[in-house]
Each structure stands twice: as C-alpha cells, then as structure tokens.
Amino acid sequence: MNEVIVKKIWNAAIEYLNLRVSQEDLNLHLRPPQLEKANSFEKIYFRLVASSKNRNMMAKVIGDTRKYELVLCRFQPDAVLSKYKNDWELLAKNLFVARHGHIDDEYLSRKGNLFNVFAKSCISAGEYLDGFDSPEQFVKSIDSEIKNSGNLVKVPKRISSEIYGFGFALACDFLKECGWTQFPKPDVHLNKVFHNFGLSSKKDVEVFGAIQEFSKIVDKTPYEVDKVFWLIGSGRLHLVGQSFKTSIEEFEKASA
Numbered sequence: 001m002n003e004v005i006v007k008k009i010w011n012a013a014i015e016y017l018n019l020r021v022s023q024e025d026l027n028l029h030l031r032p033p034q035l036e037k038a039n040s041f042e043k044i045y046f047r048l049v050a051s052s053k054n055r056n057m058m059a060k061v062i063g064d065t066r067k068y069e070l071v072l073c074r075f076q077p078d079a080v081l082s083k084y085k086n087d088w089e090l091l092a093k094n095l096f097v098a099r100h101g102h103i104d105d106e107y108l109s110r111k112g113n114l115f116n117v118f119a120k121s122c123i124s125a126g127e128y129l130d131g132f133d134s135p136e137q138f139v140k141s142i143d144s145e146i147k148n149s150g151n152l153v154k155v156p157k158r159i160s161s162e163i164y165g166f167g168f169a170l171a172c173d174f175l176k177e178c179g180w181t182q183f184p185k186p187d188v189h190l191n192k193v194f195h196n197f198g199l200s201s202k203k204d205v206e207v208f209g210a211i212q213e214f215s216k217i218v219d220k221t222p223y224e225v226d227k228v229f230w231l232i233g234s235g236r237l238h239l240v241g242q243s244f245k246t247s248i249e250e251f252e253k254a255s256a
Helices: 003-018 023-030 041-052 058-062 077-084 088-100 114-129 135-148 154-162 168-178 188-196 204-218 222-234 248-255
Strands: none
Touching (some): 003 023, 003 204, 003 222, 023 222, 041 077, 041 135, 041 168, 058 114, 088 114, 114 154, 135 154, 154 168, 168 204, 188 204, 188 222, 204 222, 222 248
C-alpha cells in the first residue's frame, strides 16, 4: 500500500468531512465507545442483538433495538433463554408485535422473513453468552484471543461461527461497538471506498486487512478509519440525530 497515496486519501477525507460536519460532531462520532468491561451481560447481549440486525435492509425492517427491551427480558440473556428456550417462532411473533402493534401470520410464515432471522439470532446470542460465567470472563476471553490469535481475522470469524445470522462483518461490528478499536466493520461503504481507490477487493476479509494497514500508515485506530469513511458513505450523524448530503462518488471527485 503506497503511503503517499494513503495519506492523501486520509487528508482528503478529513477535509471533506470538515466542510460538512462541525468539529464537535465529528469528534463525537470518532470517539470509541467504552469497553463493556464489568458490570453486566445485559450490555453485551444488547450489543450482540443490535449488531445482528445491522446489515442491508434488516436495520430498517427491525428498527431501534431498544423497542424490544420488554420482549427480550430487559436484555437479560439467561431470562431470554428461560422464557423462549428454542421457540424462535414465539419470539418472532412477540418481536413483530413490539414493532408493529399487531400480528401478521402471513408475513411471519414466509420463509426467511427478517423477524424470524432476528429471533433466531437473539436466541443464539443468548446461548453464546451462556457459555461464560461472568461478563468479566467474557471480556478477558476476547482480550486473550486477540493477544494470542496471531491474526485478528480469527476473532470475528470464530464469533460469526457461533451465532446464527452473524457473518464476519457483523461480528466485527459487535467487537467495534463494544470498544475493541482494532476491529473495523467492512460494510458496503468501506468496501466501496477501498475498492474504488484500488486498496482492496470488495471481499470483507480483504477489506478488513486493508483497513488495518491503512490505519497504521495514518496513525489512527481501525475504528477511526472505519467511522470516517462510514460517515462519508452514509451521511448519518446518528449520535445527534442528524444527517448531511454526501456520496462516495462526490468524495472521490473532491480527492482527485
């Protein structure tokens, strides 16, 4: 990866955002969340559930994760498993009602509908956390895996294999939003930027590696690089409930 080109792209990205976003809002969105170190499985489970729907049209169809607090037993994974066991169909109905205020058996009977997928992921996430005795043990296990894996790709790959509906990118999203800043999410925006600038293919794992290399050159965390290009691609200042006009094509022209 050419360092001169990478630094030029990064400087252009920051300049592009500075023309459209206040410094205060930009700093807010580049600040990583605090690692959920200590206090509850509820916070970790919430993040797993939120990340499970953070793909394609699913985020819009499912909506705000917090709407499901009561259905998901205030995000207590052990309570979810106790209440639903493996009855994802019942959970899907309850989730659908929480979202829409009524039941739609015809929709829920469709193979592969997103509420069924979401319900299965919610139960699977609970089963995954059930393998840990405490939140502290969970955090230590991830920290240890990161330290000893020899390749960061292995960590999200392993998580994605254990939770229904979790691909590599969603596992990265979960780790990133918990505060492990080593993990960017190779989503549609990042994949497009890195491919269009000739830095990577559009394959998630390769984009992940390219972001790691890019972040070292510009001396930023992969989390920060992720957020900058995600903002350019999405235009969503989600932490302040605002948006701005943007496109990756417009950024490419501005950085030429």
